[in-house]
Amino acid sequence: MTPQPKASHFINGEYVEDTKGTPIPVIYAATGEQIAVVHTATPEIVERALASAKEAQRTWASMTGTERGRILRRAADIMRERNHDLSVLETYDTGKPLQETLVADATSGADALEYFGGLAASLTGEHIPLGEDWVYTVREPLGLCVGIGAWNYPTQIACWKGAPALACGNSMVFKPSETTPLCALQVAEILHEAGLPAGVYNVVQGMGEVGSALVTDPRVNKVSLTGSVPTGKKVYAAAAEGMKHVTMELGGKSPLIVFEDADIDNAVGGAINGNFYSSGQVCSNGTRVFVHKDIKERFLARLAERVAGAVLGDPQDEAVNFGPMVSERQMEIVLGYIEKGKAEGARLICGGERVDRPGYFIAPTVFADVTDDMVIAREEIFGPVMSVLDFETEEEVIERANATEFGLSAGVFTRDFTRAHRVIGALEAGSCFINSYNDAPVEAPFGGVKASGVGRENSKEAIKHFSQVKSVYVRMGDVEAAF
Numbered sequence: 001m002t003p004q005p006k007a008s009h010f011i012n013g014e015y016v017e018d019t020k021g022t023p024i025p026v027i028y029a030a031t032g033e034q035i036a037v038v039h040t041a042t043p044e045i046v047e048r049a050l051a052s053a054k055e056a057q058r059t060w061a062s063m064t065g066t067e068r069g070r071i072l073r074r075a076a077d078i079m080r081e082r083n084h085d086l087s088v089l090e091t092y093d094t095g096k097p098l099q100e101t102l103v104a105d106a107t108s109g110a111d112a113l114e115y116f117g118g119l120a121a122s123l124t125g126e127h128i129p130l131g132e133d134w135v136y137t138v139r140e141p142l143g144l145c146v147g148i149g150a151w152n153y154p155t156q157i158a159c160w161k162g163a164p165a166l167a168c169g170n171s172m173v174f175k176p177s178e179t180t181p182l183c184a185l186q187v188a189e190i191l192h193e194a195g196l197p198a199g200v201y202n203v204v205q206g207m208g209e210v211g212s213a214l215v216t217d218p219r220v221n222k223v224s225l226t227g228s229v230p231t232g233k234k235v236y237a238a239a240a241e242g243m244k245h246v247t248m249e250l251g252g253k254s255p256l257i258v259f260e261d262a263d264i265d266n267a268v269g270g271a272i273n274g275n276f277y278s279s280g281q282v283c284s285n286g287t288r289v290f291v292h293k294d295i296k297e298r299f300l301a302r303l304a305e306r307v308a309g310a311v312l313g314d315p316q317d318e319a320v321n322f323g324p325m326v327s328e329r330q331m332e333i334v335l336g337y338i339e340k341g342k343a344e345g346a347r348l349i350c351g352g353e354r355v356d357r358p359g360y361f362i363a364p365t366v367f368a369d370v371t372d373d374m375v376i377a378r379e380e381i382f383g384p385v386m387s388v389l390d391f392e393t394e395e396e397v398i399e400r401a402n403a404t405e406f407g408l409s410a411g412v413f414t415r416d417f418t419r420a421h422r423v424i425g426a427l428e429a430g431s432c433f434i435n436s437y438n439d440a441p442v443e444a445p446f447g448g449v450k451a452s453g454v455g456r457e458n459s460k461e462a463i464k465h466f467s468q469v470k471s472v473y474v475r476m477g478d479v480e481a482a483f
């Protein structure tokens with residue numbers, strides 16, 4: 001598979017190019033080389049996408065759920081058949097190691113298409129008896145939905161938004177991140193190959209302005225964004241102006257709490273998964289690792305031993321398990337945080353620098369003796385930087401874990417199950433883990449509280465965010481009126 005797509009956009013069932021749009025170079029993060037180019041959507045392209053989606057939605061919604069679901073499930077099968085090529089493309093798009101993309105991206109997208117394809121036929125309303133009268137409810141689609149993606153999981157995000165939207169009878173215009181514009185086009189192509197009517201799922205490229213043009217268009221009924229908190233605030237406000245539905249999947253600075261009775265190797269494994277998978281570019285990462293002071297040095301020693309086993313290198317080599325930052329800019333941001341950590345007096349256990357090779361690699365970095373007031377403990381870094389903080393009591397750690405504007409995820413490692421449930425119950429977070437970290441099966445709701453977002457993706461919860469309920473009162477007798 002060559003990374004250069006057939007054209008920049010996918011509208012009304014076909015690839016569309018418009019070279020009048022500003023070129024967006026696609027840079028391979030492992031080498032710094034340009035591997036493709038796409039063009040920003042011009043206002044004409046945005047208009048074509050919105051008009052096609054608006055038009056196609058009616059026909060799509062008039063099909064039965066079984067028919068819609070069959071198309072989504074067929075798309076899931078095609079995705080699985082092409083998993084290898086799609087994973088290679090995902091690696092070019094993001095720089096994530098093929099070892100990861102083979103099992104976490106097109107496969108996760110296919111899971112969403114299969115799951116929501118399976119649910120499509122079961123979306124029904126209720127019958128509410130009221131004596132001889134009754135009310136019935138109808139679960140209806142919202143209409144035209146806009147999806148806007150971040151750069152860390154381009155295939156997965158395109159599917160996590162598209163699959164529930166389409167299952168409910170909506171159409172979608174999806175704008176991938178300008179940093180990773182390639183994979184969503186494959187999702188659109190596969191959906192149409194599976195029989196999706198033209199115009200139901202469209203992809204347009206561009207930066208924030210294109211996203212903003214989509215969000216503010218009066219034809220759009222719903223906006224689902226995956227991105228940072230500052231972007232989320234802007235998009236939420238713009239959507240509110242038009243009274244549109246929103247789902248906001250935003251950033252985090254999640255706590256992972258390791259109690260003194262935890263299985264150390266499992267807790268270290270959880271901390272590695274929650275900080276270094278995708279080179280730390282995961283929104284739900286447990287980047288504040290609170291370790292009980294009695295086991296802190298044992299935890300750090302085992303962590304350093306295991307982090308030394310990370311295999312950096314060409315991400316297309318399946319033996320490599322640690323890749324570069326997605327872009328030079330992201331690398332600079334993360335290196336800036338590492339310098340702040342050093343300057344603030346955190347103890348560097350490992351990493352802490354750029355790796356001397358082409359591309360945007362940063363060594364997996366662990367800071368110990370981090371305190372709550374340090375910048376590295378407060379701000380989302382979105383890179384391979386773990387902060388280890390000490391704690392002594394359960395009460396204290398709960399309070400400190402919650403002392404953040406974010407609330408995406410939280411994890412607890414302990415052998416004491418009563419404590420595990422008590423602590424998870426007290427943590428302000430949407431997606432939580434006990435003796436595990438960062439599992440995201442399609443069957444489980446995913447999303448945050450506080451500044452980390454509103455709404456949920458995946459699971460039956462997502463259906464509520466891509467549909468609305470109409471209620472119909474039916475009177476069997478005569479109408480009484482005052483005059």
Ligand code: NAD
Pocket residue numbers: 148149150151152153175176177178206207208209210211212215226227228229230231232234235248249250251252282283284380382408447448453
């Ligand atoms: P970002 O906020 O910079 O951009 C996200 C998307 O929004 C991009 O497609 C961008 O072009 C678009 N955008 C920017 N300004 C816009 C505007 N005014 N109107 C409409 N669209 C606009 O985020 P990013 O740097 O691509 O991704 C990293 C961030 O995403 C991190 O904060 C991370 O935590 C978050 N994230 C969250 C989740 C989640 O599910 N909660 C998943 C992945 C990433």
